Amino acid sequence: xxxxxxxxxxxxxxxxxxxxxxxxxxxxxxxxxxxxxxxxxxxxxxxxxxxxxxxxxxxxxxxxxxxxxxxxxxxxxxxxxxxxxxxxxxxxxxxxxxxxxxxxxxxxxxxxxxxxxxxxxxxxxxxxxxxxxxxx
Amino acid sequence: xxxxxxxxxxxxxxxxxxxxxxxxxxxxxxxxxxxxxxxxxxxxxxxxxxxxxxxxxxxxxxxxxxxxxxxxxxxxxxxxxxxxxxxxxxxxxxxxxxxxxxxxxxxxxxxxxxxxxxxxxxxxxxxxxxxxxxxxxxx
Amino acid sequence: xxxxxxxxxxxxxxxxxxxxxxxxxxxxxxxxxxxxxxxxxxxxxxxxxxxxxxxxxxxxxxxxxxxxxxxxxxxxxxxxxxxxxxxxxxxxxxxxxxxxxxxxxxxxxxxxxxxxxxxxxxxxxxxxxxxxxxxxxxxxxxxxxxxxxxxx
Numbered sequence: 001x002x003x004x005x006x007x008x009x010x011x012x013x014x015x016x017x018x019x020x021x022x023x024x025x026x027x028x029x030x031x032x033x034x035x036x037x038x039x040x041x042x043x044x045x046x047x048x049x050x051x052x053x054x055x056x057x058x059x060x061x062x063x064x065x066x067x068x069x070x071x072x073x074x075x076x077x078x079x080x081x082x083x084x085x086x087x088x089x090x091x092x093x094x095x096x097x098x099x100x101x102x103x104x105x106x107x108x109x110x111x112x113x114x115x116x117x118x119x120x121x122x123x124x125x126x127x128x129x130x131x132x133x134x135x136x
Numbered sequence: 137x138x139x140x141x142x143x144x145x146x147x148x149x150x151x152x153x154x155x156x157x158x159x160x161x162x163x164x165x166x167x168x169x170x171x172x173x174x175x176x177x178x179x180x181x182x183x184x185x186x187x188x189x190x191x192x193x194x195x196x197x198x199x200x201x202x203x204x205x206x207x208x209x210x211x212x213x214x215x216x217x218x219x220x221x222x223x224x225x226x227x228x229x230x231x232x233x234x235x236x237x238x239x240x241x242x243x244x245x246x247x248x249x250x251x252x253x254x255x256x257x258x259x260x261x262x263x264x265x266x267x268x269x270x271x272x273x274x275x
Numbered sequence: 276x277x278x279x280x281x282x283x284x285x286x287x288x289x290x291x292x293x294x295x296x297x298x299x300x301x302x303x304x305x306x307x308x309x310x311x312x313x314x315x316x317x318x319x320x321x322x323x324x325x326x327x328x329x330x331x332x333x334x335x336x337x338x339x340x341x342x343x344x345x346x347x348x349x350x351x352x353x354x355x356x357x358x359x360x361x362x363x364x365x366x367x368x369x370x371x372x373x374x375x376x377x378x379x380x381x382x383x384x385x386x387x388x389x390x391x392x393x394x395x396x397x398x399x400x401x402x403x404x405x406x407x408x409x410x411x412x413x414x415x416x417x418x419x420x421x422x423x424x425x426x427x
Contacts, residue, residue: 043156073191
């Protein structure tokens with residue numbers, strides 16, 4: 001294993017079609033992958049992971065993971081624990097948004113300025129967790 | 137089949153929402169276009185992951201109603217997971233089928249759909265809506 | 276012993292089938308009963324994305340080494356396929372018309388593209404890479420082209 005491969009974290013986001021927090025979770029994860037920590041992160045596709053995707057499950061088993069869930073059903077965390085192992089860190093979007101008046105009627109399809117700001121906050125939080133888990 | 141408040145039947149549309157490819161985002165957006173716009177009274181969507189985590193309400197929904205899955209790639213995770221959950225899979229669509237009919241569209245962006253991605257989602261949504269109509273006619 | 280050289284990059288497993296020749300453009304070449312069977316490498320199929328359209332020179336066509344004999348197209352990119360040999364196309368993979376995804380799911384097996392009768396294989400072979408040399412080239416490409424594997 002190369003040094004660069006060792007310093008990688010898998011981020012597993014819920015797919016969250018039913019609520020805006022699911023979309024926030026997804027967008028935040030993509031922001032981390034594409035902008036905030038592109039060299040340190042890999043995204044694990046949850047539907048593929050659930051369907052038995054070998055690459056996804058092996059990565060999640062062999063490397064540190066961070067799960068990001070939109071609601072307290074915690075699908076990403078539960079799936080990771082079931083099929084690969086306990087994540088190094090778990091983020092619940094509603095834990096972070098509960099103090100900042102998450103807009104109840106916001107579109108789950110397209111984030112507006114408010115929900116995009118929340119997604120960016122979540123992305124920053126995920127990036128912090130990436131740095132923390134890689135330090136240990 | 138599930139009934140909405142006016143007593144009309146519903147079809148459950150389930151996208152893969154694959155996070156790694158533009159087609160995954162398109163599957164999601166096309167589903168929203170159908171469930172929130174084109175066929176808002178006769179369709180709904182659910183989180184695919186809830187089926188695998190054993191959520192009782194979601195499992196009941198897919199077993200008691202006709203389902204259409206929308207997959208972003210040939211791995212067909214939505215179709216597989218709905219089948220594994222014992223869902224009543226009536227039809228399965230793939231984003232690539234919309235792409236084959238709209239070859240000029242080259243969606244690149246995954247996080248936020250670019251104009252080509254939005255157009256492909258609309259084209260796919262039209263196909264899904266037609267399938268919904270066909271399924272509802274069968275009853 | 277494994278049939279492949281393999282490595283893991285991010286979460287992606289990439290394989291190079293042993294016993295084949297390769298071109299710098301990521302095609303594999305297998306010699307069978309005096310003819311050559313050609314396909315795309317695991318690296319090329321992964322970086323190209325999900326293949327939706329394939330166009331290949333028809334049986335009976337003449338192909339020239341280094342010149343385009345076909346294309347594979349995904350929503351992500353269109354890749355020109357450059358012939359590794361000069362000769363005549365014997366056979367194309369008829370399954371790919373209905374199932375282009377075979378190129379992605381089984382690039383070294385059912386996803387083969389074309390069989391060619393080469394005019395002078397020994398001459399053409401001199402510019403091909405061994406399996407091990409292609410594996411090294413692939414590792415170099417992974418470092419410099421990693422963005423192609425996953426959309427960021």
